[in-house]
Amino acid sequence: MPGLEVLSPAGDREKLRMAVAYGADAVYLAGPSFGMRAGAGCFGQEEMAWAVDCCHSRGVKVYVTCNTIPDDEEIAALPAFLEQLAAAGADAVIAADLGVLRLCQKYAPGLAIHISTQAGVMNSETARFFHGLGASRVVLAREMSLAQIRALRDNTPPSLELEVFCHGAMCVSFSGRCLLSAYMTGRDANRGRCAQPCRWKYYLTEEKRPGAPMELVEDGGTYLYNAQDLCMIDHLPALLEAGVTSIKIEGRTKSAYYAAAVTNAYRHGADAALAGQPLDEIWSREVYKVSHRPYSTGFFFGQPGQYTADACYFSQCDVVALVEECDEAGRARLSQRNRFFPGDELELLMPGQAPVSFTAGALYDGEGASIPAANHPKMTVQTTLPLQAPPDSFLRKRRTESISGHATEPEGGL
Numbered sequence: 047m048p049g050l051e052v053l054s055p056a057g058d059r060e061k062l063r064m065a066v067a068y069g070a071d072a073v074y075l076a077g078p079s080f081g082m083r084a085g086a087g088c089f090g091q092e093e094m095a096w097a098v099d100c101c102h103s104r105g106v107k108v109y110v111t112c113n114t115i116p117d118d119e120e121i122a123a124l125p126a127f128l129e130q131l132a133a134a135g136a137d138a139v140i141a142a143d144l145g146v147l148r149l150c151q152k153y154a155p156g157l158a159i160h161i162s163t164q165a166g167v168m169n170s171e172t173a174r175f176f177h178g179l180g181a182s183r184v185v186l187a188r189e190m191s192l193a194q195i196r197a198l199r200d201n202t203p204p205s206l207e208l209e210v211f212c213h214g215a216m217c218v219s220f221s222g223r224c225l226l227s228a229y230m231t232g233r234d235a236n237r238g239r240c241a242q243p244c245r246w247k248y249y250l251t252e253e254k255r256p257g258a259p260m261e262l263v264e265d266g267g268t269y270l271y272n273a274q275d276l277c278m279i280d281h282l283p284a285l286l287e288a289g290v291t292s293i294k295i296e297g298r299t300k301s302a303y304y305a306a307a308v309t310n311a312y313r314h315g316a317d318a319a320l321a322g323q324p325l326d327e328i329w330s331r332e333v334y335k336v337s338h339r340p341y342s343t344g345f346f347f348g349q350p351g352q353y354t355a356d357a358c359y360f361s362q363c364d365v366v367a368l369v370e371e372c373d374e375a376g377r378a379r380l381s382q383r384n385r386f387f388p389g390d391e392l393e394l395l396m397p398g399q400a401p402v403s404f405t406a407g408a409l410y411d412g413e414g415a416s417i418p419a420a421n422h423p424k425m426t427v428q429t430t431l432p433l434q435a436p437p438d439s440f441l442r443k444r445r446t447e448s449i450s451g452h453a454t455e456p457e458g459g460l
Contacts (some may be wrong), residue, residue, distance in 0.1 A: 052070050056073040059096070061301075064305045072101075216275065307395060366437075366442060368438065378431050
């Protein structure tokens with residue numbers, strides 16, 4: 047398949063809908079079990095069928111995560127789940143365990159098999175081994191450099207697709223094989239229940255001084271294991287040249303706005319790379335308008351470094367409303383997400399389009415009565431937008447603090 051496929055997270059129905067609307071070529075999601083994000087929304091049997099129908103009607107593929115490392119008790123339930131996926135019409139299963147791979151071939155032979163990043167594929171021998179077992183794609187280890195990816199591509203069959211993570215949170219442990227969470231909290235990261243101890247602030251306590259913790263500091267910070275977020279929006283031509291097939295956006299537990307805005311940016315980035323054109327800086331700026339930790343380019347160009355000062359998120363914008371309907375004159379009904387006022391400087395984010403700046407006009411409640419502000423969570427607000435905006439467009443307000451200000455408010459309850 048020609049690259050670059052934009053692969054977006056779909057933690058629940060709303061996030062899936064946003065990913066599809068804002069330009070994803072494929073989405074990845076999970077059922078009630080076997081996924082690496084137990085805290086994310088999941089799709090039961092009926093919801094899985096809905097998800098596949100929703101995506102396929104728009105030409106979007108559906109990949110289902112089965113990338114935990116199950117024990118014998120857990121794996122006994124896998125055949126029935128795989129048969130459900132096959133019946134629903136999913137396109138692929140993402141697997142890390144060899145037993146899971148074998149059961150996929152037995153109980154869902156029509157589904158493609160993608161080898162998860164949890165498998166830690168770092169070299170062409172491993173990639174060819176999985177291809178020989180029937181895998182059509184490998185999700186490469188996040189620790190690979192661009193040069194290593196290029197060499198792997200040169201030494202693997204063209205029919206083997208290569209997927210890499212291009213954006214989002216990074217795990218401090220190799221290929222996500224973390225044991226910290228299970229050791230410290232009893233929540234097994236390899237079964238999707240990570241407590242994220244890598245984001246904690248650490249102190250040292252001496253045996254005879256239990257009430258006198260001493261701060262542990264590295265490079266000026268106390269968050270010793272805290273990784274930066276990955277962002278490759280400005281380097282997609284390099285990924286394409288290296289032979290990458292699919293670029294994956296992390297974030298099934300993040301907001302629907304995140305799924306929309308980041309998918310929108312990488313859709314334009316991928317299209318520009320495929321056309322051999324420079325990326326408009328509008329789309330480079332978009333990724334700073336969602337909650338994120340400080341960005342890096344991961345291991346693609348060397349060591350990514352860490353951010354030990356804190357575990358906070360940063361953002362330039364907050365979502366203030368979601369468009370529910372809008373006519374040709376721009377008269378719109380909105381669902382409020384954060385407080386805003388007439389006269390506020392806002393941006394309108396729409397599927398497939400660059401954001402549009404405008405000044406908020408008069409506001410009215412759901413009954414048409416004039417209101418001084420949109421104060422109440424999810425209240426209906428009526429106003430006039432600068433153009434007709436489709437449903438699932440976002441209104442957002444730029445924060446007054448600097449780009450590096452802490453994200454003290456949510457992006458919006460999406």
